[in-house]
Amino acid sequence: MRVVLRTPEKEERELKGPKKVREVLEELGVVPEGVIVARGDELLTLDDEVADGDTIEVISAVSGGAR
Amino acid sequence: MRCAVCGRKAAVEVRRQGRAFCPEHYLEWFEHQVERAIRRHRMIEKGERVLVAVSGGKDSIALWEVLRRLGFDATGLHIQLGIDDYSRRALEATRRFAEERKLPLIVVDLKEAYRLAIPELAELTRRRACSVCGLTKRYVMNRVAVEEGFDVVATGHNLDDEASVLLGNVLHWQTDALVRQGPVLPAKEKLAKRVKPLYLLTEREILAYTLLRQLPYQHEECPFALGAKSLLYKEALNKLETAMPGTKQTFLEQYLKKIELVLQRGLSAEEVELKACERCGYPTTGEVCAFCRTWDHAYRWAKRKGRIPGEVRFEAKPRLAFYPEKKEGGAARPAPAEEPAG
Ligand code: SF4
Ligand SMILES: [Zn+2]
Ligand SMILES: [Zn+2]
Numbered sequence: 001m002r003v004v005l006r007t008p009e010k011e012e013r014e015l016k017g018p019k020k021v022r023e024v025l026e027e028l029g030v031v032p033e034g035v036i037v038a039r040g041d042e043l044l045t046l047d048d049e050v051a052d053g054d055t056i057e058v059i060s061a062v063s064g065g066a067r
Numbered sequence: 068m069r070c071a072v073c074g075r076k077a078a079v080e081v082r083r084q085g086r087a088f089c090p091e092h093y094l095e096w097f098e099h100q101v102e103r104a105i106r107r108h109r110m111i112e113k114g115e116r117v118l119v120a121v122s123g124g125k126d127s128i129a130l131w132e133v134l135r136r137l138g139f140d141a142t143g144l145h146i147q148l149g150i151d152d153y154s155r156r157a158l159e160a161t162r163r164f165a166e167e168r169k170l171p172l173i174v175v176d177l178k179e180a181y182r183l184a185i186p187e188l189a190e191l192t193r194r195r196a197c198s199v200c201g202l203t204k205r206y207v208m209n210r211v212a213v214e215e216g217f218d219v220v221a222t223g224h225n226l227d228d229e230a231s232v233l234l235g236n237v238l239h240w241q242t243d244a245l246v247r248q249g250p251v252l253p254a255k256e257k258l259a260k261r262v263k264p265l266y267l268l269t270e271r272e273i274l275a276y277t278l279l280r281q282l283p284y285q286h287e288e289c290p291f292a293l294g295a296k297s298l299l300y301k302e303a304l305n306k307l308e309t310a311m312p313g314t315k316q317t318f319l320e321q322y323l324k325k326i327e328l329v330l331q332r333g334l335s336a337e338e339v340e341l342k343a344c345e346r347c348g349y350p351t352t353g354e355v356c357a358f359c360r361t362w363d364h365a366y367r368w369a370k371r372k373g374r375i376p377g378e379v380r381f382e383a384k385p386r387l388a389f390y391p392e393k394k395e396g397g398a399a400r401p402a403p404a405e406e407p408a409g
Contacts, residue, residue, distance in 0.1 A: 006286065008286050008287060008288050031302070031305045031306055031309055032309055033082075033269075033271060033305040033306075033308045033309045034270075034271065034301075034302070034305045035271070036079075036271060036274050036275050036278060038278065041281075042078065043078040043079055043090070043275060043278060043279065044078075045068045045077050045078065045079070045080045045087060046068075046080065047068050048068075059274065059278070059286075061125075061269075061270040061271040061273070061274040062227070062270055062298065062301050062302070062305070063124060063125070063126070063270065063288060063292065064288065064289075064292035064293070064295040064297055064298040064301070
């Protein structure tokens with residue numbers, strides 16, 4: 001599967017599927033609470049399974065600076 | 068995982084509540100949370116005019132959208148900070164959102180209004196960009212609200228912002244800052260009421276909302292945010308939250324509950340009295356407010372370096388640009404009949 005990380009810099013990774021979203025994030029070392037995972041327009045939960053041919057996006061929710 | 072309302076496949080989990088929602092019911096849940104916070108703390112009363120501070124990022128864009136959907140009279144205020152391409156794209160995202168929804172927008176361009184942008188202001192005063200930026204934004208927001216007749220300033224501060232600030236203040240025992248943290252700061256003479264309607268929603272929940280609503284927002288981060296301590300605190304809190312859902316909310320809410328009692332017992336009475344700034348007339352604890360002091364300081368150096376002509380004096384009144392139409396004058400509150408329709 002293709003994983004596009006936007007944290008927020010764009011970065012691409014290739015992982016073996018099928019896998020649950022939870023396992024994908026674990027493998028990437030990403031804390032689930034800080035991101036949303038999407039497949040196209042569809043938002044995924046940690047229990048959703050990602051197939052080998054899928055492309056998913058891991059989008060960072062964390063923004064910094066004094067506001 | 069199934070939607071807690073309809074049983075369809077879930078798209079977003081709200082782990083701190085042990086629930087998940089399909090897209091439709093997630094949007095409903097989210098907007099209801101905001102509405103409840105507004106009502107519970109009487110943030111915005113019926114008929115009040117709201118000025119929304121809009122950076123173009125997900126939080127402020129989501130806030131403006133929800134306020135619009137809840138039927139509030141909400142005008143955007145975007146402050147153009149002059150931080151290269153980042154700021155240019157922030158304005159683009161903000162204007163696109165406003166135009167698509169026909170929402171009124173006010174823009175203050177710092178470089179046009181005050182001759183200097185945030186990077187130069189930081190360099191000339193030898194201070195951190197975020198410190199002079201935060202101070203400038205707060206001043207401009209308040210002054211625009213007061214002079215344009217808005218009742219409330221709403222900002223997009225979320226649970227992660229509030230919890231990480233709290234953590235930072237607790238770690239350093241900054242007690243003066245600790246008592247000033249709440250979702251509502253009441254109005255005072257020449258100080259507009261300030262509210263944070265998203266203060267109990269996490270960044271992740273807000274991001275899910277902007278994605279599901281397909282709102283245009285700026286995902287890119289300000290270059291000065293890199294390495295900010297707040298990011299470290301947020302990351303630490305998110306690790307705790309993943310292991311113990313609800314940690315961030317409990318941390319903030321329990322704190323606010325306790326401080327409320329302390330405040331009622333009179334800590335607020337010890338608050339220093341506010342005077343009018345000698346330079347600009349806006350509230351300050353000293354003779355000259357922090358905003359005027361900072362900018363006067365920057366002007367002195369800018370003149371020495373020949374970047375600003377020697378005879379120019381710093382003028383704190385911001386210059387406003389109105390979208391879509393240009394209004395005349397400023398100080399008077401428009402009669403209901405003159406208010407823009409959309
Ligand atoms: S990160 Fe700092 S400099 Fe950048 S917009 Fe936020 S407060 Fe201003
Ligand atoms: Zn549902
Ligand atoms: Zn002043």
